[in-house]
Amino acid sequence: MRLDHYLPTLKRANKADRKPPGRLRRILERIGPTMASAPLRRVIQTVCFITFLVSFFYICWPYTAKPVSEAEAPASEAALDALLAGEKPWPSHYADDLAKKEIVPADLFLRIDPLVSLSTAIASRSWVYSLASAGIILLVCIFIPRGFCGYLCPLGTLIDLFDWVVGRRVKRFRVAKDGWWVHIKYYILLGTLIAAAFGVLISGFFSAIPVITRGLLFLGEPVQTGFLRGWHLVVPFHLGHVISLLLFVGVLALGLLRPRFWCKYVCPSGAVFSVANLFRVSERKVEDSCIKCRKCVDICPFDAIKPDFTTRTTDCTLCQTCGGVCPTLSIKFVDRWDVMSLKKENEPPTHETPLGRRGFVSLATGSALAVTGGAAAKAATNLWGADLDNPQAFRPVRPPGSVPEKEFLQMCIRCGECFKACPNNVLHAEGFEQGFEGLWTPMVKADWAGCESSCNACGQVCPTGAIQPLPLEVKKKTRMALAEVNLQTCLPHAGKEACQLCVDDCTAAGYNAIEFIQVHTKTDVNGNPVEGTGFVAPVVLADKCVGCGLCQTRCYGINVLEKGLLKQSAIVISAGAGKEDRQFHTTAA
Amino acid sequence: MKTTRILIFFAAVALAHADTIELANGNKVEGKVLENNAEAKTLTVEFNLGGTLTKRTVPYASVKAITVNGARTVLAEQKSTTLTPAEVQALIAKVGPTEPDWFKSTRLNYPKTLDLSWPEKPGQGWNNQKNVGQFIWDIINPNSSRWQEGVKLLHHILDSNPDAALKARVTKEIANMHFRFFQDYARAAWWWQQAGVTLDDQPGIHLAECYWRLGSKQMALDMLGKSQFLQLDAIKLLGDMLETDRAVEMSEEYDEPDAWQLAGDACRLAGRLTEARAFYEKVINTPATGQRAERVKRTQGRAQASLDALKLFDLADVTKVADGTYKDSSLGYEGQIEVSVKVRGKKIEDVKVTQHKEKQYYSALTDVPAQIIAKQGVKGVDATSRATITGDAIINATAKALAQGAK
Structure with a gap:
């Protein structure tokens, strides 16, 4: 089994045989070495990124909906009688518009972020329907380990773009390859899952797709609204917005330390894939024709190549960029059990030990911090949370179709997709009205706008089912307040x-x-x-x-x-x- | 290309089968017009209810227009037929005693605390949960959704063997409801006739109006002519019947603000706008003093509103507006909407919304100005559907702006 799709280098032994590169390759090379070596990966990344942007800025932009005054075709005697009697047909233009535009689900990437569904399922002790999509993507990633991070993740692509535009020009913040931070992502994952086990959902703070969705929501949405509809319609910012934006900017700024620093070391969604990589069936292998030129090590965006040029399988995204730069075509992407003419391991020596004293200490410290963090999140919600048993406590009006408040707080991933799809921004991001527990959850701000009778978008785009996807027929009778x-x-x-x-x-x-x-x-x-x-x-x-x-x-x-x-x-x-x-x-x- | 054409052909065929029926109530329904009976003034339409076919016969009166095979026909407006007094009486006698079709399915719904003996003098204090008149006044009258329940309640009282005085009062009120709520003139007239109402009674003028509405102006005029003293409301009826001269004459006899206001309305209806304006201004310029000050003030409020509307819409004429750019504003959904209107050479060159706070406007912000430019005025401009408040505000603001430049 070979999964190679990289574009090999055009090195030939005899100089006279060397042909000038073709036009396509010249274009690819002008764009950059990663484009020239693994164009397919860059194309998939581009397609996914554009899909994400389209679903966010177009599918979840309700203002393309226009009320229609077309003739009704009643489906029953009662409906006909109602029309004849002058009852106005219930408008459905917002719901229809979303359904028409949703060629791919608006929340596609949120659904396939495995941490989103995993943590909400644990926190609410229920079967979240997006677990199915997460399951599918994890299954795919058994064939393409961490392929999500290398190919699909729009945050990863945005970070790549950030590195291409800013990161590679600003070198002063660069850090060494190795450090105490290399395993943070596992501890964050552990911490969020422990919190989820306590019924507190904090994974939305760190998992990849919610982070980029909220980032675009609080940065891109106001700009889109301002330019296309008028600046008076931009929702005013509060502390909650600022914190989310700082997190988003922080994620990008980590790229100044190393390219894809966030993805490699911090992102807990990526950690899910790293753990799932234990079950991979394919991996990158190096043959003994390797001349130890280090080109692969230098170009690998994920630091997934050890000093002996073999693979750190938990980090490799199978992006195949290394394959494209290898002058001797020694790198292959094959099944895990392939042993054909492999290069010797630990040569040059990697100085990596299975679990040294330092490793053990950091493992122990990290795990302890993760447990403490998870427990602290629980404690924080007890001390400074929604206080559901107290009838005097602040009770926000939730979107129509929301599950009961306790479960809502456990299932809402705080991605903000519903705000984007909501016409006139009826839904606002909560600040600290319910303490730390309600941060960024959607609440109705009726002083700002009322819920449109023809719209059911919030439930349709919710990736976790915190807002149930109600048909318009049901939604119009569902009381939210x-x-x-x-x-x-x-x-x-x-x-x-x-x-x-x-x-x-x-x-x-x-x-x-x-x-x-x-x-x-x-x-x-x-x-x-x-x-x-x-x-x-x-x-x-x-x-x-x-x-x-x-x-x-x-x-x-x-x-x-x-x-x-x-x-x-x-x-x-x-x-x-x-x-x-x-x-x-x-x-x- | 070829496939597209074939598809268009099939789509056209499919569409040709579904006719569109535009109902008078504003709804549009798809169906197939099987028969258009001009004599009986009915349409027979076949509706496809999710696979099952149903035929319905619809009177012309409830249909505005039909589109058959792509051709739209506006059904001839029901001409107000002229009937002889005998025919009107026959109509009243036939329809009057019958129940309206909604009557059976209307539920009897009133507070249990209501005193159904409905004493003539309501007594001290206002209690809409006890006094029938006050219940009707407070709760039935303002809500169209409760009007049918109101008629039901009155019939309930009538069925409970009331004494003669109460019976007369209830009968009159039933007539009044048919008249006010449903413009059901035959039933209103019948019930008033049952109560023996004459022109000297309060609702007498309304009974005369019923006769006119049912088709006999002569009958109404005869009834008015019999009386020596006509109530104020007669001015309105005369005005509505386009007996404008008599209405004006009568208002001069009355010589008071309420009469002038009605005479103004009569003139406005007849297109005698200068006279209408003079009447409204006369009301506004009357000093509101003495015992009737409150009432005069209310009438003045109405006169001012009528005068404004008259100036803005009836007298508005872009050919009388000096060249220039005029700005004015009107209240929209979220706040003031400011419009700038550019007039040059007796033409509206441009209408622009310069400031607004609207959230939900669809195309009203561009659609309504375009309509105003196309129609060179605000008359006949429709507010965009589902954005009527925004659209109306643009129309009003434009009218106000044009009025600024009126010579």
């Missing part, structure tokens, strides 16, 4: 002036969950009402309200911001027992 009118401040209720913004909006959205009541009617001497006096005021029908928050958006936008009549919206949605429909099925598909 309940609106309540403040009788003291509501303009007509308080007898100040006529206002029916909330009722108009609720009716236009099709919920018809706010009705009128006549208030402050004056009576004549006989006690009969005087025509034209008083106001009609809003009354929320609790059995019809789904808590979309459109009413609050309008009241806040006009009565608070525009007219300055109120300090806060007079109609406010809130979550809590009896106000929301949140279900958790452990067997959810």
Whole structure:
């Protein structure tokens, strides 16, 4: 079995036989040595990176949706009767638009990041459906060990780009090849899994795809919104955003230490693949024709080649760049058990021992830190967490279809994909309102915008099922909160002036969950009402309200911001027992 | 290329089979028009309900237009037929006593605390959970979703053997509801006739209006002519019937703000805009003093709104606007929307939204200005569907901006 796809060098023994390189190769060489030696890998990386960007900036950009006024084709007598009776058909343009654009799942890369599904499954003790995709990718990676990191991971490609643009020009921060840091990723993986076992999900802080998704969300999304829709629609930043951005910038900045420093030494998602590499069936091997020129060692982006030119199998991504630079074609990518004319090991000596005293100490220290870290995360959520048992504690309104709050905090990976897909940014990243536990989870900010009746995007793009993918038919009836009118401040209720913004909006959205009541009617001497006096005021029908928050958006936008009549919206949605429909099925598909 | 053409051909064939029926209620339905019966004024349409075919006969009245084989036909608007008084009476006698089709399926829904004996004098304090009149006033009237329940409640009271006074009151209120809520003139007229309403009673004018709406203006005029003293509402009815001169004449007899306001409306409806403007201004310029100050103030509010609308829409004419760029704003979904209108040589050259805070606007921000330029005015411009608030704000702001430059 040979898996070679690299482009071998054109070295010939006799100088006279040497042909000038072809046009294609000249182009590849101009781009760079890694492109010339393993173009297929770079092409796959490019395709994956572009797919990721397209799914983030195009598929998860809801504003291509336009309401249609096409003729309806009713599917039942009841639907026909409703149309004939003048009931407006329920709009579905946002849901349709996403379904139409989703040629690949919008959350494809989040699903195949194995740590995402693994840690959420452990934390919530449930079968997360994306475990299946993670399983498939791990299976693939038995054939192409750590291929995810070398070929697919958009964060890895971004780091490569960063190195190409910045990293290779800034040498002052470079560090030695070896150091105490080389195994950090395993300890971070261990720590996040221990925390997950305690029911605390912190893997989203470190795992690859959530890191890049959040990075693009807090950097790219505002720019996209600002330029395409207007800067007044950019969601204001808070401390939570800053921390996420610092993490993202930090990940890139690690590239100043060494290329792909993050991927090699820190990334816990990569560590999952390194561990899975124990079961690899293929690997890089070196034949005895090796002339020890060190070209492979120099070009390897993952430091996966030992001083004796054999392979550190836990790090090799099978990118095959080394194969392309080898002047003697001594490198082959074959099955693990291939022994044909291999080079002798430990020559020159690697000075690596299986487990020395120092190694043991670092293993012990690292493991101890991982256990402490995992336990500390648990302790932190106890001391400074959501405090779910306390009815007075802050309870954010979650997206429609969210699982119950306890499980939600255990399943939400904090990737931010739902914010991106949400029209008008109804969903905002939580800061520290629920302490450390709710950081970056999605919460509805109805002062900013209300949930669109025709949209079900958040559940569709959620990679972990923290927000269930509800069909629009179900979503439109799923309660996320309940609106309540403040009788003291509501303009007509308080007898100040006529206002029916909330009722108009609720009716236009099709919920018809706010009705009128006549208030402050004056009576004549006989006690009969005087025509034209008083106001009609809003009354929320609790059995019809789904808590979309459109009413609050309008009241806040006009009565608070525009007219300055109120300090806060007079109609406010809130979550809590009896106000929301949140279900958790452990067997959810 | 060839395959594309074949595909287009098949698509065209497939489309040709599905006709589009645009309903008067705004919905559009796909179906196949089997029969267009001009005599009975009905369409017979076959609907494909997910495989099963269903035929329905739809009256012209509930259809706006049909598109058959790609050709759109607007169904002839129902001409207001003229009936003889005898025919109107026959119609009332036939339809009036029947139940509306929604009546059976409407549930009886009222608070158990309601006092169904509905005493004439409501007594001290306002309690919409006890007094029937106050319940109707506070809860039934403002909510169209409860109107049918309101009629049901009144019939429930009527069925409970009320005394003569209560029976008369309930009967009148049933008529009133048919009139106000459903514009069901035949039933309203029947119930008012049952209550023996004449022009001297409060709803008498409305009964006359029913006669006119049902097809006999003569009957309405006869009824009005019989009375020596006409209530204020008669001005409105005369205006609506386009008896504008009589409406104006009557308002002069009354000589008070409410009458002028109604006369203004009558003139506006008849297209006599200068007179309408004069009436509205007369209302606004009346000093609001004395016992009726509150009422006068309310009427003045209405007059001001009518005058503004008149100036903005009826009197708006770009050919009377001086060259220049005008800016004005109007309240949209999230806040003020500012529009800049450029007029040159009696033409609207450009309409631009210069400032807005909208989140959800689809194409309203570009679509509505384009419509205004195409139609050279704000009349007949539709707000983009699902973005009506934004669209209306652009229309209003443009009208206000144009009004600035009106000579």
